Amino acid sequence: xxxxxxxxxxxxxxxxxxxxxxxxxxxxxxxxxxxxxxxxxxxxxxxxxxxxxxxxxxxxxxxxxxxxxxxxxxxxxxxxxxxxxxxxxxxxxxxxxxxxxxxxxxxxxxxxxxxxxxxxxxxxxxxxxxxxxxxxxxxxxxxxxxxxxxxxxxxxxxxxxxxxxxxxxxxxxxxxxxxxxxxxxxxxxxxxxxxxxxxxxxxxxxxxxxxxxxxxxxxxxxxxxxxxxxxxxxxxxxxxxxxxxxxxxxxxxxxxxxxxxxxxxxxxxxxxxxxxxxxxxxxxxxxxxxxxxxxxxxxxxxxxxxxxxxxxxxxxxxxxxxxxxxxxxxxxxxxxxxxxxxxxxxxxxxxxxxxxxxxxxxxxxxxxxxxxxxxxxxxxxxxxxxxxxxxxxxxxxxxxxxxxxxxxxxx
Amino acid sequence: xxxxxxxxxxxxxxxxxxxxxxxxxxxxxxxxxxxxxxxxxxxxxxxxxxxxxxxxxxxxxxxxxxxxxxxxxxxxxxxxxxxxxxxxxxxxxxxxxxxxxxxxxxxxxxxxxxx
Numbered sequence: 001x002x003x004x005x006x007x008x009x010x011x012x013x014x015x016x017x018x019x020x021x022x023x024x025x026x027x028x029x030x031x032x033x034x035x036x037x038x039x040x041x042x043x044x045x046x047x048x049x050x051x052x053x054x055x056x057x058x059x060x061x062x063x064x065x066x067x068x069x070x071x072x073x074x075x076x077x078x079x080x081x082x083x084x085x086x087x088x089x090x091x092x093x094x095x096x097x098x099x100x101x102x103x104x105x106x107x108x109x110x111x112x113x114x115x116x117x118x119x120x121x122x123x124x125x126x127x128x129x130x131x132x133x134x135x136x137x138x139x140x141x142x143x144x145x146x147x148x149x150x151x152x153x154x155x156x157x158x159x160x161x162x163x164x165x166x167x168x169x170x171x172x173x174x175x176x177x178x179x180x181x182x183x184x185x186x187x188x189x190x191x192x193x194x195x196x197x198x199x200x201x202x203x204x205x206x207x208x209x210x211x212x213x214x215x216x217x218x219x220x221x222x223x224x225x226x227x228x229x230x231x232x233x234x235x236x237x238x239x240x241x242x243x244x245x246x247x248x249x250x251x252x253x254x255x256x257x258x259x260x261x262x263x264x265x266x267x268x269x270x271x272x273x274x275x276x277x278x279x280x281x282x283x284x285x286x287x288x289x290x291x292x293x294x295x296x297x298x299x300x301x302x303x304x305x306x307x308x309x310x311x312x313x314x315x316x317x318x319x320x321x322x323x324x325x326x327x328x329x330x331x332x333x334x335x336x337x338x339x340x341x342x343x344x345x346x347x348x349x350x351x352x353x354x355x356x357x358x359x360x361x362x363x364x365x366x367x368x369x370x371x372x373x374x375x376x377x378x379x380x381x382x383x384x385x386x387x388x389x390x391x392x393x394x395x396x397x398x399x400x401x402x403x404x405x406x407x408x409x410x411x
Numbered sequence: 412x413x414x415x416x417x418x419x420x421x422x423x424x425x426x427x428x429x430x431x432x433x434x435x436x437x438x439x440x441x442x443x444x445x446x447x448x449x450x451x452x453x454x455x456x457x458x459x460x461x462x463x464x465x466x467x468x469x470x471x472x473x474x475x476x477x478x479x480x481x482x483x484x485x486x487x488x489x490x491x492x493x494x495x496x497x498x499x500x501x502x503x504x505x506x507x508x509x510x511x512x513x514x515x516x517x518x519x520x521x522x523x524x525x526x
Contacts (some may be wrong), residue, residue, distance in 0.1 A: 068426060071426060072425065076466050077468075129524065135526075303460060304426075304428070304439030304441070312522075312525045313520055314520040314525075316513075317517040317520045320520055
């Protein structure tokens, strides 16, 4: 294990962890419920670590892409339903990220939102075309580390650390009305969905194959998923805590992604704001690239096409045309004028609905000794995997009624 | 050989990657074709979404056709060198009409600027 590569991998995972949905829901959760939803972020983070580690292990041992194995394990019909569900979820998420990144550029430059969406899609397509896989990941992930300004801002505003630590204990705040309880439940489900987006696992696993992982990389996989995602999640928790300390008492409702950036401007002024916006820009643009590639990976792997950005774009032409078409589709959705926040809500809702369907095959594959030989799920991974499957299934059942009853968390 | 192992033979062939005589990836085994009526014998491997036609409801196949087309290549058994973790062919995939989709898509992709 090369320590430099490992450090870069962890830093990339940290910088690439937060996306537009996490950003919005972390800020809203903090301003609405203080620190009471921190434990849901922690719960979701353990979940995404469990499934990412499994998917990386499947890629390293079986050396076959998850969607190909999924099709073999589930059969053609159920495999196709899974592909379709994850495609829709990834496409809406990608559109939300494109809208988010266009909004950030609009704040930074004052240029029109739609123009920025078009420019950014062109820039992201060019970056995937030109850069090799490792550098696509690193450019967005490492520049996403500007988001560390949110953690620095939290330290600078001297928050009540005991209350933040208390937020890690599972809880429901006392004295809430029925309406507020439903909103709390909706926020819990939404945060779980945002932290455990299916695209993250598909991207991570396909990335393992892109980088030629083998059984020797098992430790890299474990360390990157555990450390990278835990530290990344700390950034989301910092945003929530800043929001609980600064926005909640002032009755500020962070309705748009840009509001979160103000958290850094309070202690650090103009430069804090610029760093926060830059961090958000790269983190959200990275998420847009990941959702788009994750979608193209799934389609190409299912149909048995050549795939991967370790090949030149013309060596995997159907894969190349697919990710380009998906980016253009996401752009078209944004250009219809649909509100970014609505896209975020739909991305969250649709993802949680399909989450059990997308994670079950992975759980079965990682536990299958025929594919995984001595690296199949052990008792801990098996217990955690099934526990999280039960949690996301319950969340999926509750998501739609909660969305309707709370008007998407707006009470 | 028991009836069970015959079924397993077929199910294990499905979804295996196919490499041609030049080690080029040519897709995966999407279905198999049998010969004979009483004593079935493997006749060919079918490659491409066209092979899904009888294996899914009409609306699903329509969707597949829209996204991936309905081309189907046929690999006769005498063109197969070995079957293991991958299926290896004795000839180039293009001779059997494999990779036609990749070739067609390749015409739209400029060969420059990528690292």
